[in-house]
Amino acid sequence: MKYKDYEKTIEPKRPLLKNCIKAFLVGGFICVIGQAISTFYMYFFSFTEQTVGNPTVATLIFITMLLTGFGYYDRIAQFAGAGTAVPVTGFGNAVISAAIEHRTEGFVQGVGGNMFKLAGSVILFGVFSAFIVALIKTIFSYIGGAS
Amino acid sequence: MVFLWAFIVGGLICVIGQLLLDVAKLTPGHTLSMLVVAGAILDGFGLYEPLIDFAGAGATVPITSFGNSLVHGALAEAEKHGIIGVVTGMFEVTSSGISAAIIFGMIGAIFFKAKG
Numbered sequence: 500m501k502y503k504d505y506e507k508t509i510e511p512k513r514p515l516l517k518n519c520i521k522a523f524l525v526g527g528f529i530c531v532i533g534q535a536i537s538t539f540y541m542y543f544f545s546f547t548e549q550t551v552g553n554p555t556v557a558t559l560i561f562i563t564m565l566l567t568g569f570g571y572y573d574r575i576a577q578f579a580g581a582g583t584a585v586p587v588t589g590f591g592n593a594v595i596s597a598a599i600e601h602r603t604e605g606f607v608q609g610v611g612g613n614m615f616k617l618a619g620s621v622i623l624f625g626v627f628s629a630f631i632v633a634l635i636k637t638i639f640s641y642i643g644g645a646s
Numbered sequence: 647m648v649f650l651w652a653f654i655v656g657g658l659i660c661v662i663g664q665l666l667l668d669v670a671k672l673t674p675g676h677t678l679s680m681l682v683v684a685g686a687i688l689d690g691f692g693l694y695e696p697l698i699d700f701a702g703a704g705a706t707v708p709i710t711s712f713g714n715s716l717v718h719g720a721l722a723e724a725e726k727h728g729i730i731g732v733v734t735g736m737f738e739v740t741s742s743g744i745s746a747a748i749i750f751g752m753i754g755a756i757f758f759k760a761k762g
Binding site for chain 1: 648649652653654655656657658659660661662663664665666667668669674675677678679681682683685686687689690698699701702703704706707708709711712713715716717720721724728729731732733736739740741742743744745746747748750751752753754755757758759760
């Protein structure tokens with residue numbers, strides 16, 4: 500308890516407002532790029548507003564791979580904080596950087612075993628919470644349909 | 647116009663993430679997990695779909711949409727095949743995010759070397 504109090508006194512103050520503005524601008528900018536990609540796919544291919552999310556996400560992760568591989572992503576992430584972590588690019592970066600980093604340990608043990616080291620929790624909690632939500636909704640629709 | 651709303655909505659979701667990091671002092675892993683769960687719950691109440699109609703990529707690009715599309719796939723399959731569909735349909739809609747991450751992760755590991 501005492502140590503934690505002490506820790507609080509020496510921890511540098513985080514510039515909250517500045518961080519939020521940076522996150523807002525960079526995160527918003529990534530979403531605008533996503534919107535441009537979506538518009539492109541809707542205009543030239545037969546995607547609708549509801550289905551265009553999939554190719555958009557894949558394209559953004561491809562761009563993330565290039566930025567991560569050439570070492571630019573870390574620099575942007577340092578600046579933007581949650582602005583690059585929250586968009587799907589952050590998920591892609593977590594997977595791709597783990598894959599590249601553990602390449603030296605071999606493809607099976609290194610890349611295969613560590614790829615989802617950071618991103619695994621997102622998939623786990625996403626899938627499990629979606630399971631619970633969908634289960635509840637399905638059961639309710641049965642009850643609603645029966646009565 | 648949808649570009650402006652994509653910017654504002656996407657930016658605001660990132661600010662929520664930044665607040666969870668800085669004010670609630672959560673780790674990035676906890677923050678992202680919470681946002682995914684939030685997306686799933688919002689879709690459970692039918693609130694995420696209107697947001698996508700309104701903000702486009704501002705709602706589909708942040709990680710919250712991952713939870714949303716998982717629920718969507720599960721529900722669509724459940725409508726066809728009953729309660730088993732909740733498990734089997736889970737990745738129906740959202741497959742691209744994970745498969746793209748795996749494929750480009752592997753390609754990245756083949757072609758790039760770790761820096762530093």
